[in-house]
Amino acid sequence: MKIPNKNSEQLADPHYVMLSHDVDATCIAMVQVSNGRLSAAFYGDTGAKCGHSWYYSQRRVNGLNINTKCVWLDADHSGRGFNARALSFHTRDMIPSFDKLELYNREPRYICCSTPRYSHWKHLLPNGEIIFFDPPLKYKNDSLNEEMEGTNENPDDAVDRVQYDKDVWRKQGEPEKYYRRNNRIPSTRLAKRQGSNVDPEHLVLTELPGQTAREICEDPNSVGYDIVSFVDMKYCDLSERKLYDLCNGVITTNCFDANSTSFVGNDARLARDESSVAGGPKKAYTSRDLWK
Template identity: 30%
Template sequence: MANAIINTGILVGTFWQLGEILKGKPADPDKQTTIGLVVGHGPNAGGSVPHVAVWDRNGNRIGQYKGDENGHIDDSNTKTIVINNDQNGGKQAQPEYISVVMQETDAICLSAIIASGDSAQWTWTGDMGYTCGAQWYHSDFTIGSSNNAPRCVWLDSDHTNGIIAKGLSLHIRDFSGDPDLVKQYSEDQRRLCQNSARMTFQPEPIVPDSLIPFFHPPLEYERSSDGKNHGTNDPSSGGALKKPNQGIDRKTRAYPDGTNMHIHDTKRRHARDLTPPALPSNVKGLKNNRPDHLVISHKPVHSAKEVCEHPSSLGPDFVSTVEKVFCDMETGKWWPLCDATHDHDCFDLEHRTMKGPGPVRGGNQARSPTELLPEKRYKTHVEWN
């Protein structure tokens, strides 16, 4: 994916303090760490409970949660995990690094991760993965008191849904939303997206006990513990990075260099490349992992054109009634909704099917004389009001 301009509004608007949504509190906050995994509201978003590990600023492991082979996180829900600090001798520690690794085969679509410990709390959202080109889909789950619904990003242990990443590793400390830090990311996206220690969507061979990349030496920040920019007696405190380019180490964005972007030869092509790829049984067409389901959104924050054209989107067909557009995720093409202006070569929302044929034309790509309109029949649908 070519480097796109970072939407600073998205970056700033999706860093939240989300302690109010955590459903459990540690019995001993000095010797325990709390992690919240927020699953988006979308088709197939809920799934297996992953393994979670946390490390401190120096890359010393604090503790681990071993996952739950019989557990499940429903969509629009938060899984709150309390981890004992039993791998660092029970010491107080801030969970600066985190890894989330899928072990079971029911994929999840994560909207947010919250890490809390030793009086510190940081929040990462799925919009960060979207910004850097990870596989994503729209979500209708607003988090906390915010009106925004961050996109969710896909993780799966066996890639059977065409999902590349098995796990995600983060220096979650760097998702504080500090405006000086966000400004540095906006000035050079490599600092956010091509930095293995900061954020990496991990394919194979990551396993629950894998080590993740760390910053060596640890990062230093401009702002001291009193919040003033006058040098610092606490280089880990806050503000902009003293060395903003520290850790830039790869050419690809969300995924490591050398990642098989055609997992099992199933990774779909760019949305505008209509050459049919080979696909797993669970994925039909270009990027549709639930072909018998339709999502209809009445919210201006959701774009059918975007989910259709974006090279990393993955999910079922999508309608935006605000845009008056239907997205066919099997071809990466969008079509207008039928109305007084469009009475053929359009999507009939009432009957949830395509209406045609008419003159040779299309949505974002012109229809050739031999091209057929997509045949659409859905068993289920959902409306986001």
Template identity: 25%
Template structure:
């Protein structure tokens, strides 16, 4: 199987190349730019009548621009995209120019995007992964989206228009050509040249507002500052359990920009409480002292779940 497009991203903790195949790319009819928004984790809303309800996030609008950065199209509104789901969004154009740059505006329900792929009006294909939120200092989480041909999963980037959970970005902007690559990056390449004003990836708090990608944030990995802000949704008692070797509870608990549900790494044998940033070993043979019991957690959640309600356990 031949890749339709190859883009640079973060594979197993190092910069590499993600391959996008035909079934990961939206179709196009030659009259619009079409974007596939793949969601990793949706937001969470605590509803007294239905405490297990997940609040799906979505895109308020998409704006497309030509090579001269002139606006050529607006559209693509979604209602909601749930965890692990995607939607294909078409944006009509005023002129038949290639939409080389696109801005994605969140609605008021947060969403963590694993990747966006595109088929422009001229039938060219492009893509971007949520790794870039992590690289450029935005709020991020792991995703359960398996990329074909690898055993790796990209990270996802959080966006939220009303910033109710202190998520930084309400808008992200992507220059598609900046992420196309057919060669493996060098071992010392960190990708930060693609962040903000002079780079291929941009992010703002909202329409017409200031950039939320700061050079200081790119240099800092100080967890203390982040502990003053929320690291998960209020009332979010979901638990993500991952068996992926490159998804560790330690990284989530110690990274200043991670945000999302509590997390278990089976491979690492550790649990991260995202609210307190407490890191615990998983209970098992040879483990003494305080530990996290995965089996007990699953059992408790199963007892509390009511018929028709979604499970709070997300297993990758």
């Protein structure tokens, strides 16, 4: 979705971005901001690194053979795994220069513990107030490309010195009871949601590099769908966070058959309405996506 500039046709640099969503959960893979002079992009991997609820996506990072994660925004938190209605970021800190990326990968606290740089917010309304750098940071040129902006002069200047309340509705220091009482959102919770699984009747099958069923099962912040990964040849039952092998010529029982999308128990494929004596999942998928 493209949002046009409405700044009276005057060129201005976008300094901060805040997205606040409604009750229909959406997974954001990328937010790109550009005015022809400044171009920056927020990727879901950044949020996932900092504890934002996430899932895999099909969005490919520009120029690279990798796919970014997406992060969930949902106002009523219908499902145990959703933890944010809004996210915000400082655009200059999302410029993909070598020094910035090296700093964030080496020391995640320089992005995850810097509320103005990036944050996810549990309740923040569309007219909510985010935290700014005050005074603004000063930046050096990138060591590999002097035409690009590198890190700020003193990286520690960006790290939070106070603990901000990420559960606010409108602004820091608000009367909590007032906002909680006056901003209740009717829940759209679906009965079929199970734990971190937003739709137990949907299955994702992926061949995309780096997307493993093990990571989905083992990361406590993953939220989405059961997944078959042909990368690590595993199946993750996300409702229970249990990992199984895919059936093959050697593994023929207590495994998941990707062709029939059903669990194979002890010497027999389980009917979709039967429980597994082998402890396997009872599934009835009505839709599926194949990513490749």
